[in-house]
Amino acid sequence: MSDASRSLVTRDSSVPRLWHWFSARPALLPVVLSVVMAVIFALTVPNFADLRNIMNIFGQLGFLGFLCIGMTYVMVAGGIDLSSYTVVSAAAVVGATVMVATETTLPGCFLMLLIGCVFGAINGVAVAYLRMIPFIVTLSTMVVAEGFAIWFTQAQSVYGLPDAFIDTFSARVFPMTLGITARPVGTPVAGIMVLMVALALGFVLSRTIYGRRIYLTGANEETARVSGIKVRQVKFATYVVAGAMAGITAMILTADLGTATTAMVRDVRLMDIIAATVIGGASLRGGKGSILGTMFGLLFLTMLSNAFNLLGVSPFIAMVIKGTVLVAVIGLDVLRTK
């Protein structure tokens, strides 16, 4: 074709190259943020870089990590799941009750996973097949799960779990020593588990056809549908994944606390889950985000809270910083898509 029409294509390609490169890699922000934070804290906060504390942070990733992974799946597909944190309690109390009654581990664990998936499936059916608004649906499920847990237990914590269960999930393995640390420190199983699940589900999301369908559905549901992607199945599946993650969280937390309660994770933590996911590059409009980014987003938040606890600085300042970073990240996302 003519030279005339060739010249009219990229009239606004004047963005600096570095910015362009950075924009194309949204997972980089939380990675950089985490690394910078880690270095600053290691230099300024006593005991922060101590192996015991590093393992402590690693283990803490297992508390919210699964829920963040689930949230990433749902948000990439363009949805949101507000219910996962109460589903944790619902799954935990039932599974724990069975464990206490049978003095076995496996059926209870299976039940926790199952209940998580059932709640996820309920969300999925309502959002994907009945076309209800995710925010409202999962808000309702959140209340249902919480009510169910309280009703089921009469608000009493479930106690007396089999040692095998507690020892398995809250165990510390592969003792290590670092530098001058006197005693070897074990690696928390919760951290190892979340790392493995993050690697597996991160792989599925970023490399496989299933993951691509999730991204495309979130990027533009209508286009995805016309392109032959079964968007309802895709959306349904993401909610089930989120539910399964709540089930795994139930196992980890129940073992760690030695009890299942009706309010293991509170609503304030929901903010952390969404914050980690958004800092990790996900967008509430869907189509964006990655497990890698989310995990570093969570690492950032965990380190922040840990460092403040070590310093004995008011935890409420940490809240201010978290909120500020979140707004800044969302602002950056807006700039990036402009």
Added chain:
Amino acid sequence: MTTLNRRDFMTSAVAAGAALGAPGIVHAQGKVTVGMAWPGMQDAVWSTSHKLLNEFAAASDTEIELVFTAADMDVAKQASDANDLISRGVDLLLVFPIDSKAISSSVKRARDAGIPTMAFLRQVHAEAKHQADVFVGIDAKYQQLSSARTVFEKMKADGAAIGEVLWVSGDIRDENSRLRGVGLQEACDEHGASIAQDLVGNWDPQQAAAALAPALKAYPDINHISVASDVMMSGVRQVMQDAGKWAPHGDPNHVYLSSVDVFPIGLELLRSKHLDADTIFDVTGMCRTAVELMPRLAAGETFDSDVLIQGPVFTPDNVDDPEMQSQLWAT
């Protein structure tokens, strides 16, 4: 009137524990670093105790550094906070448990790291495997017992008939509420009274009112109502006004009221002589005691019994005494 002297009791309780304790290693440094795993700051008890602990710590002979964490009522977050404090290497873990069972695992972790634990206000659940090294709390049973007993004695002095009592409890799932009920039962036993009906107020004035209204109709002659906390008194007042039974002491329509906590509304009603006895929720005493015990616990001393604080009973007669006024914290 047998108002127990709070100080005497406290000292004796602590002494009892100390007598049984093994002699500890004296702490190398003078300074004691205490990690506080707190539920949050939003509740008056949480924030007041945080403030008072800092004040008493500052005034203490031993240098005490308090490292504060807040879990926003999140059980899992409290476990993380405790882990952080253990990582930091505090000398003592002071926990205000959000969940009395879940906290047990934090106690265990602290113990594994060689750090003693003090539970504050809420005891680690009795069935839990790992108990805190010492518990500093309020004697909830004594609160209701002392307040109801004071009223019964007053009734006796007034020549009023002692018979049935209406019990407006807190949250049935709450250990404090249960213990206060036990205290009321003991006071009733002492004076040959009985609890006519157990009404669940859930620490909420509206719910207390909703539960009390039909009971007042069912027991028109009731002359003693015992309320688990005076935070519910506004609801109780509403219902009694509607029933024409709201009258100060001295009025023939007066219904004797005993309660617990001494929140501002309790003070107001004591002064207007509607409320006859109110046992304070003694946060001040609890904080003072906790700080006193910190260096000893950090030094390795062990305690075999709980340290339960018994606050004084406020009555219309003593409410404005300067000594009583100095105990107030929730105003």
Added chain:
Amino acid sequence: MTAKLKMEGVSKVFPGVKALDNVSIDVRAGEVLGLVGVNGAGKSTLMNVLGGIYMPEEGHVAIDGRRVELRRPADADSAGIAFIHQELLYFPTLTVAENMFISHLPSGQVPFSVDKRAARRRAQQALDQLGSAIRPSARMEMLSVGEKQVVEIARAVAQGADIVIFDEPSSSLSIKEKESLFAIVRKLKAEGKAIIYISHFLDEIEELCDNYAVLRNGRLVGSGSVAEVTRDKIVELIVGQVVSGPAARQRRKSGAPRLLLKGIRREGFLEGVDLELNCGEVLGLWGLMGSGRTELIRSILGLDPLEEGSITLNDSSGARPIAQAELLARTAYVTENRRTDGLFLEEAIWKNISATNLEQYVSGRMRVLDKGVEAKTATSMIKRLTIRAPDHTTRAANLSGGNQQKVVFAKWLNRQPEILILDEPTRGVDVGAKREIGELVESLADAGTSVLLVTSEIEEMVALADRVAVLRGGAVAAEMQGDDINETELMAAAIGTGAARA
């Protein structure tokens, strides 16, 4: 008589690009200036200068002979310049009157209150002035696209604008709505407004405008009186080279039948459509907006409900009924609105192109996608369709309309479809890309693809279709072949005269 609006020597530089280079235009009161040029020629930039969005580096704007400084949109407002945008902006749940006065609501007696009655009265006046029957109290979302546009024009009128700029106003209107738009433009002209009319449609320029101005690469390459210029000349100015006029073309002979639709019905939209699509032909689907064209397509592909009717596909294994989902999976469907359901705007070109055919890139038990092959396919598509983009990683949103549309085509061609359904394939696309797309469609049909073409552009229909089925009231009202396919017959058929007899 001096010009109402004069732009003189306007230059605007963006980093690396000279978007406008010494452009001068003028419009007199009661005159319509047609502004044409391919996408990216500088029309939008020029209009943004008028709108107070960009400050030019050089040159100035004068109204009634006086220089004006347009630093922000409010300045344009107070200078009496109003824009009728291609994509309308409005509050769907507010009334027509509220939308018209949203920034200048008449206040009521009580402070901060709104005098709704005054707003309605003034809205009514403005609408009457345009000869429109829209009620000021109607809710905006209940109106058709054309009616919404009338409201926007009425807003300009009500605010006393005497320079009105239409930015591709007809691209989403039905034929009838276009007619009433033209009537309104003429009315405004008669009232002495100065009008700039931007359009890709040269017939509209011929019909409406007194003068024309052609922009190319940010420069004014030609201007003058419409009466004294030929269409070929304007096309030449736009494209920058001589193009030959539409040659009498050979219509293809229909091949073997491929897709058979019988009695397709959907309550309120389709009243029993029978249609036969053959191999190696372009079947045009012609009709007014609301005649059921898009609805028919969406229903047979399972994107909208289908209440009754049968779909039969004829392929190598013989004729058999086919489910909608399977038809969707085997069909290429270039939708009416690429932004809504044609593209993943925020995604790179290569992801857009591979989306229709992901299975093709999968390997192994883990079903991993091979991004290298995806990129390779995209790169070859970019070459084949001459998509102008730096490379395959460019976001679709950063492309011009024509190139976006080519990406949509690429994504479907990637599937090597037997059936290609095109719904308004060249809407909002510049002249150059339009021709390329036309050539592409021709070559596909030559190669045996069955093409179903929906378009509102009569010229496009005449140029491309081998057969035309006319839809009216949800059913096929007529069919045309060969030389019957001409502008007069098509227009007549759509509104229900003439060719309906056929």
